[in-house]
Amino acid sequence: MVDIDTVVGASRDRYDIALPDDHQRVRSMADQLLASGATDDQLLTIGRDTSHNLDLRLATKLAASKRGVTEAELPDAVAVVMAMWGEQRRLRPRSEDNPTGEDALHVKLDQLDWLLSDSPVDWRLYAVDDGDPDDSAAVAEERAAAHPNADRVTVLRLSDVVPSQKGPLAELAHVDDSRKGGAIVYGASTAVADGHEAVIVTDADNSVDLGQVGLLLARHADGADVVIGDRKQADSVLVKAEARWGPGIVVLRHMQRMVGRSLFDRGLNDTQAAFKLFGRPALDDILAAPSTYGFSFDSDWLYAAIANDRRIESVPFGFIDSFEESASITQGPMTTWESLLRGLVAAARAREVSHDEAMASVVDDLADAATLERVIEVVPTELDGVGPDRLGDPEIMSPDRLRSWIGDISPDGSLNPS
Numbered sequence: 310m311v312d313i314d315t316v317v318g319a320s321r322d323r324y325d326i327a328l329p330d331d332h333q334r335v336r337s338m339a340d341q342l343l344a345s346g347a348t349d350d351q352l353l354t355i356g357r358d359t360s361h362n363l364d365l366r367l368a369t370k371l372a373a374s375k376r377g378v379t380e381a382e383l384p385d386a387v388a389v390v391m392a393m394w395g396e397q398r399r400l401r402p403r404s405e406d407n408p409t410g411e412d413a414l415h416v417k418l419d420q421l422d423w424l425l426s427d428s429p430v431d432w433r434l435y436a437v438d439d440g441d442p443d444d445s446a447a448v449a450e451e452r453a454a455a456h457p458n459a460d461r462v463t464v465l466r467l468s469d470v471v472p473s474q475k476g477p478l479a480e481l482a483h484v485d486d487s488r489k490g491g492a493i494v495y496g497a498s499t500a501v502a503d504g505h506e507a508v509i510v511t512d513a514d515n516s517v518d519l520g521q522v523g524l525l526l527a528r529h530a531d532g533a534d535v536v537i538g539d540r541k542q543a544d545s546v547l548v549k550a551e552a553r554w555g556p557g558i559v560v561l562r563h564m565q566r567m568v569g570r571s572l573f574d575r576g577l578n579d580t581q582a583a584f585k586l587f588g589r590p591a592l593d594d595i596l597a598a599p600s601t602y603g604f605s606f607d608s609d610w611l612y613a614a615i616a617n618d619r620r621i622e623s624v625p626f627g628f629i630d631s632f633e634e635s636a637s638i639t640q641g642p643m644t645t646w647e648s649l650l651r652g653l654v655a656a657a658r659a660r661e662v663s664h665d666e667a668m669a670s671v672v673d674d675l676a677d678a679a680t681l682e683r684v685i686e687v688v689p690t691e692l693d694g695v696g697p698d699r700l701g702d703p704e705i706m707s708p709d710r711l712r713s714w715i716g717d718i719s720p721d722g723s724l725n726p727s
Contacts, residue, residue: 338368342369342372450464480599517584538585575615584628
């Protein structure tokens with residue numbers, strides 16, 4: 310039997326999500342942890358200890374995931390869906406000519422194969438081009454063809470089916486109107502039509518090791534209709550580049566939490582994490598009438614689950630940010646946040662869930678990218694030093710006060726005297 314201390318001692322002080330060999334090493338460590346007989350409590354203890362190296366902490370999540378696959382009663386067919394826009398570099402390996410490459414498609418296929426090859430689950434990866442002018446789909450097809458599991462990949466182009474006269478994409482007038490959500494809706498609806506019983510939503514980069522999918526499947530097997538990964542839980546392993554946002558991000562999160570109180574009041578604090586599972590009944594609710602095709606599709610899907618009394622649970626997991634090619638960088642961070650906030654309002658209204666209509670009105674009037682670019686540089690006195698758990702409380706900063714404060718911001722980002 311492998312000794313657990315030997316596994317701990319063999320970890321390294323470097324881990325790069327762009328290197329397939331590093332992913333392979335983490336999988337090997339997970340196998341060794343399982344072979345050592347490490348208990349669930351031991352895996353949690355090692356994983357939450359930040360003095361341990363990152364590769365070891367992530368390996369504990371993979372080990373728990375594989376144990377879950379071994380012990381749970383799993384669906385017969387599971388789909389993984391990811392959207393692609395501007396992913397042509399991350400889909401290819403890193404090289405001198407491609408410094409931000411991650412070989413992401415091959416890495417995902419290797420991760421899923423490691424986890425599910427000895428299970429009864431029939432799995433498939435759906436890679437959906439969201440109208441990318443650089444044709445990420447062509448790169449995905451090229452990379453898939455070069456992998457032993459090429460037969461488990463379906464590459465789709467949203468532009469092939471939009472506009473549509475019926476179905477879940479009927480309200481999407483043009484492919485350029487989609488901001489990730491349209492591609493995910495198309496991938497999920499195709500997976501459902503193909504007979505899959507559960508759909509897992511992820512991103513096209515290597516931020517989430519899909520060897521952790523067993524964490525979602527095990528909770529789903531216990532009766533959860535929807536399972537979401539939560540990077541904010543104490544037992545998660547998180548490396549996130551928060552520096553991408555200015556100090557005024559707290560304002561946007563205050564707006565988000567006030568509009569999205571039906572989510573956050575239920576403890577769903579990480580609505581945008583790209584690691585979620587939706588069972589077939591929840592998917593039927595969602596795909597009957599999506600309310601948004603933007604970056605806030607996650608919230609719309611969760612609202613649909615809430616409106617239909619579906620059981621939603623969250624799990625901690627490992628997330629290591631892939632920053633340089635993020636959509637919030639390539640498409641503009643405030644373009645992303647404009648889509649997110651406006652879509653959140655549209656979803657709350659369409660699903661008829663409780664939300665702060667006064668703050669929704671502020672979003673209607675002021676959440677354009679140009680205004681948000683100014684907001685992101687300034688922190689109002691009322692929100693200075695306010696912790697995440699208190700954001701969204703109108704008594705701290707009301708919608709009317711926020712509207713007035715935004716009106717006092719000059720074009721250069723400074724505050725005018727009131």
